[in-house]
Amino acid sequence: MCWVLSGCQTAPDRDAQALDFRVGTHWSATPAEHNSVATSWLKTFNDPQLTILVQDGLSENFDLRSAAARVAAAREQAVIAGSGRLPQLYFLPGYQRSKNDGGSGAMESGAFTALFNFNWELDVWGRIKAGQQAATEEAMATADDYRAAQLSLAARIAQVYYEWLEAQLQAQVADQSVRDRSVIAGLIRGRFNKGLTRGLDLRLVLTDLANAEAQLAQARNDVQRLGRQLQTLLARYPDNGLVMDRPLPKPPEALTAGLPAELLTRRPDVLAAFKRLRAADSRLESAEKALLPRITLTAAGGSGSAALTELIDPRAVAWNVAAGLTQPLFTGGRLQGEIRLNQARVQDALNQYQSVALNAFREVEQALAAESLLRDQEKALREAVDQTEASRKLAVYSYQQGLIQILTLLDSYRSTLNAQSAHLRVQRQLLNNRITLYLALGGAV
Template sequence: MKALFAYRLPTLLALSLTLSACAIGPDYQRPQLQAPTQFKQIEGWTQAKPGDALERGNWWQLYGDTELNTLAERLNISNQNLAASEAQYRQARALVRGARAAFYPSLSSSAGATRSSQGSGSSSTTTSTGGISNSYDLSLNAAWELDIWGKLRRSLESSRAGVEASAADLAALKLSLQAELVQNYLQLRVLDDQQRLLDATVAAYARSLKLTQNQYNAGIVPKSDVSQALTQLKSTQAQAIDLKWQRAQLEHAIAVLIGVPPSELSIAVREKLPVLPEIPVALPSQLLERRPDVAAAERRVIAANANIGVAEAAWYPDLTISASGGYRGSSFADWFDLPNRFWSLGPQLALTLFDGGARSAELERTEAAYDQTVAQYRQSVLDSFREVEDYLVQLRVLQQEAVVQQEALDAARESLRLIENQYRAGTVDFNSVVNVQATALNNERSNLSLLGSRLTASVQLIAALGGGWQQQQWLEESPNAVNQPAPGTVDTAAP
């Protein structure tokens, strides 16, 4: 009998490996999408050259600011939310290695000593005598579940898709934090320019107040002109002071983003503003490969698809080959004697005959979960298209607005120059000067605010385009054990 089993075992293994070339459940196919051939708002948008300006990953370098580059690198290293997401990614990667371990046989051993006795006594029918006996056991056990129906491979496929989704989530968070940092920094620099404008305006208004006081002392103008000049000066000084807390909050936000307490970061005021870059716009089809959130959504579809195969495999029997052997004796002296040796070897088929509909319910749940992830994936794609269209039209309109605003600013400056000359000549009252000065200042601040809006919109467009993220960026950093198929199996991981 033992010889017959030894003869049949290679045949059984060959059959199981042949069957394992197929896996129960549907193979993954990317859900159908209605992707446009081009963006609606791309008309009139000038694409920058070269077209691979965002491929390097350090997309913030497009703004030409060395301090911004340094802060972004510090964020990549020290941001705590990023560190937490990276740890979550490593957890998902460990789950893949755990899923791969199911393909290998499990081996365990045990050793024990037992001392027992049976009591003595008598009754009307029986008489027994007691004694103490010792028993010593040493055994080695092995078990190997053959993946005939592909349940383990589908589980591994799901885990692989999960770690890829986690990698994409990490990249999406990194891109979001980078965009937040760049926006805060650019707004801080715009506030610095507004501060310089208000400080220069305060100095000009102080000179105007001095001139008005001199004219009042000479009896040329009424005292009301002095009051108006003083009111205008103090109001502008208050506006200049108000900018300080706004700048401080932006500086504090940047400090937290790079992982340091706000008290440890000071960003010096600088006169030069970052440049507004020309942004190369990817085609809609390229957008699906560039955006990490879209990639993460698709990886979850892959995982949900593989889980359907796991649920379907539950309807088929599991084949396990188990073996055990060891020694058992009543004393150490004869423990390893041949009569005390024992062993067993054999296959086992396990099939659930009735479970009250649990397997049907699980299969229905996995199919519904797949439909959910497909809908979420399609919604992510639609949202990505909308965001790009939004920021494209916003940048185009802001660019047109900037041209008109600059014309208004030039006219306000010329009007201010003329009215100040007329006031010095005594042909207009000071109230006319105040009105023109207020108009000129408002136009100056509007021009800077518009520049800030354009800089912010450019960051948002870059983030909507996926920044410099590449689909394989994080996967290439994963250990080879995560991406290689298990021994003796067919790799059914989705492309």
């Protein structure tokens, strides 16, 4: 009786909010708010070109198509898992030819057969149903994986797009720096030819120019690399055929992060992890119910005749029906091992779910905190660009008047380039962080 009762257990009713760590009532990086997260985050950037690229990627990307195929496969696997709950009927037509070389002479005979087999396991305890439920939950989790892949692809396209735009702007800044330093190099060479400056100054200027040209080459290499990476995401041949020249936009101002608890019911990867936990519960239930008796109905019938036309004669039909019960008594520990195996998998899935949920909270908190810090950094670097530009102009004038050394002049050019480059970089980081935040919140594209 204890053995039978142990197999009658059902999967527990899981609560997605039941976590082993405390979830706050609001995000620590923002004040408490109760507004829902805005949908269609792509529209908030107000960039038609980006919208077109993301739409192309979502329809053409090969990895996303592969994920869609996995969803279809998982759904069919659920159909296969549930097929055992229905009767199985087979038709077996055939023909047999035989020859007997006996003492009285060779005899040949042939016969046509038309047989039917019927088999049905009555799922009294719900063992097959539990296996079907596990496959269904797994299919739903795979569908959530597909949604997560869509969001991830859209975010990746947007981030690479802005990295590509930044690289083009970095190349423009580096190109302007090379032109400015070429002017200085020409000025110093002219002064050197007139004996007004030392050879060391000329060599320092030429070295600085060569370094600027190397930075320009690196910037152009980043442009072609990111352009090809973007084309690959769009399932296009990476021929660097994308051409676009525009400034980096400002990040959208308004942002609603919602409540932390909402993340558990909105993020696709968290939903997928929870459904895989429920699938593990159902597999454990199915393994436990394998200890219970199995009741089956079987039937076989058909007819056989040497003449094909006589197969439909009712008098030639023979059939049999049987009902049976199979109770496992000794399986060498296989059934108990499967139960313990699935118990371990349940614990694995439970911890995986909690890990995914915790990481989701971290990503949101991290992106929210970075938002304000990056804005402060962008403001400071904008001021640095203005100051270095003014100091560079003053350094040129001071050098022409003989008030400063060549190293000070060259340093002013490097400071201007570095400030401009850092400012562009943080502008792009602001955009990427906003995209990361939308992705972390699980907002729809």
